[in-house]
């Protein structure tokens with residue numbers, strides 16, 4: 001790939017083909033028996049799955065089945081949610097992220113997150129990228145410059161904004177804002193990107209651009225994406241996980257390679273959902 | 280039916296008219312009676328014959344000094360507490376709920392009671408005497424709950440998105456606060472600050488036994504100094520024939536307060552626009 | 560990840576602790592206020608000597624008679640009277656701005672209300688003293704009276720009621736308006752029957768806030784009420800309220816007299832705490848059943 005991606009995390013292993021595993025599956029996250037509750041009310045339980053390195057894993061399922069809750073447990077953003085409690089194990093790069101010895105801030109630099117609504121800070125485009133860098137100790141001017149360039153390049157935003165890095169990030173279009181947010185996460189050189197419906201607040205064209213960009217990032221980053229757009233999940237994901245709610249508690253119904261899950265689902269609920277009969 | 284509806288409309292218009300009338304009466308009275316007194320001389324002269332003649336220069340200086348003293352104390356305390364409430368405390372904890380109740384009570388404490396407290400504590404216990412310092416500190420106590428409430432509201436109105444973004448980037452709350460939240464909320468915070476300054480400028484009862492009565496030019500903040508509002512009170516109640524000068528001072532005071540409050544509302548409006556333009 | 564020097568992780572903790580200490584100081588202020596009032600008032604409230612505030616028949620400090628009841632009644636009469644007058648006017652003007660005023664009138668009118676909220680109380684007092692008192696004197700001397708105090712105070716607390724009512728009304732969900740319009744209700748029944756009841760919590764909160772202001776107002780009332788210590792028996796009686804009494808006598812009071820003034824400050828605090836407590840009960844939804 002010819003764009004200026006950050007080098008450190010390149011573990012592209014072979015070509016990415018739809019439906020095929022992108023690589024020898026190496027677990028990046030091993031999730032075991034995860035449960036999430038809010039104010040003592042269980043909303044997600046008994047989730048066990050492996051997220052493979054360098055692959056795109058799509059999370060699908062009806063609204064309220066706990067996909068976002070699952071995602072926020074992975075970078076422990078759930079710590080910030082009042083009343084939220086997470087149990088179970090999540091092993092990330094060899095360590096359980098719920099261990100007391102884990103530095104949550106370091107974890108979050110390795111596991112970046114993109115939200116549904118683009119949320120650039122109300123600062124200039126440059127400041128948006130500079131702020132997290134400085135926060136994590138990068139002070140060297142030229143290093144900052146080159147990291148900003150790399151990050152904007154890899155989300156395809158450089159050519160669009162290089163002449164107005166000083167203008168407010170809020171003056172960008174929705175799609176550009178979302179790509180800026182992705183660049184802001186990438187600039188910390190994470191190995192994982194969590195994306196919670198990153199395209200659903202965007203118009204179809206911007207959504208297409210972001211989707212294309214996500215595909216380009218696969219291989220270098222492990223990507224976990226929540227989407228309600230089944231066609232999109234099918235187009236971009238290597239693996240898919242289907243969640244469903246039974247008695248108001250979310251459960252993982254089926255997990256596996258994307259194409260088989262869509263084409264020959266093992267579970268009748270999955271079959272019904274992906275064929276659009278329910279949900 | 281239509282009859283009832285119509286008479287209700289008329290009643291509402293009459294009430295609005297009454298409010299307008301009363302306001303018009305009050306303001307025109309102050310302007311008409313105060314304007315003849317108002318001049319550069321009046322603002323720049325020392326008062327003579329107990330204030331019947333001369334100007335109000337030392338009184339304006341004392342008022343500003345008292346306000347400044349109050350601000351020096353109230354800014355760190357008020358902003359710090361508000362930031363803690365908005366950003367560092369968990370909203371549902373017992374401690375926070377108690378604190379809120381305390382703030383509500385403080386906000387309702389009559390200003391004369393603040394005056395009593397200032398008299399006993401600052402003038403007496405801390406031995407600061409009747410002084411600008413005592414008066415300023417007493418005013419600071421009074422301003423605290425107002426400033427805390429408005430600052431906290433300003434911070435609470437900052438979209439949650441950015442706190443999430445900051446946390447997801449592994450940023451500290453401190454950085455996020457300085458770089459993002461406070462700058463964004465600053466117009467609202469400034470508006471709140473101006474509002475509390477407006478209140479303090481208008482205050483009389485908390486100052487009569489704390490900053491004193493002396494209408495001389497204060498030499499330092501340990502000197503006694505008479506605030507403008509106290510001056511108006513004194514002229515109208517204790518000085519026979521002080522009405523004219525009293526109205527002149529009242530006009531000055533109203534103008535000060537109006538300017539402060541107008542800047543506050545302009546700022547909040549500007550802030551609202553900023554928020555709305557973000558939503559688009 | 561080693562190239563990222565982690566900044567001091569504890570900074571949030573330290574800042575949090577520092578700020579909570581500032582908050583603690585502010586909370587301490589209330590305790591300090593109550594403590595100092597109580598300690599200054601101690602000579603006259605210790606044991607059961609506080610009882611004489613409520614059973615002796617008058618306020619004669621020179622004879623060591625410290626009956627607070629006449630002034631307490633005056634305080635309540637002035638405050639309640641002002642709230643009773645200001646409530647319809649304030650609510651009416653809020654309704655006017657929200658639902659009746661054409662845009663060209665509504666905007667300046669609401670600025671007028673906001674400006675009125677900022678007028679210093681001494682200015683209200685000055686105006687009442689030089690305009691209202693002579694006027695009422697023509698009807699029934701001496702002019703400085705319960706009625707004058709009520710009128711001046713009404714004007715002072717009206718903006719509080721109007722502003723809070725307005726914000727309660729304007730934050731009503733839009734569908735309420737549409738629903739009631741769809742039911743073909745007349746404008747009046749829509750407002751009186753649906754909108755105002757739905758916003759009642761906010762409106763009552765505003766009224767209680769205004770009541771707190773009225774109970775604590777000193778200067779304006781002092782300047783127009785006539786300041787005679789007596790239980791009010793008519794609107795034209797001159798009266799003295801608790802706050803005014805403190806302002807008038809503090810300058811020269813000594814000994815028990817001074818302690819009694821501090822005690823009346825405590826009494827004011829108790830009144831305020833009661834109303835604030837009611838307000839907080841209201842906002843936590845334990846009183847008003849609506850919503």
Ligand SMILES: Nc1ncnc2c1ncn2[C@@H]1O[C@H](COP(=O)(O)OP(=O)(O)OP(=O)(O)O)[C@@H](O)[C@H]1O
Nearest residue numbers: 038043062063064065066067068069070081082083
């Ligand atoms: N902060 C919270 N406090 C209490 N309950 C919450 C909170 N966040 C989510 N929930 C509840 O948890 C359940 C799962 O929510 P979650 O947001 O994870 O679902 P989701 O699958 O992401 O839905 P969607 O597709 O609509 O985004 C829902 O019933 C929701 O009401």
Ligand SMILES: [Mg+2]
Nearest residue numbers: 067068069196
């Ligand atoms: Mg979600």
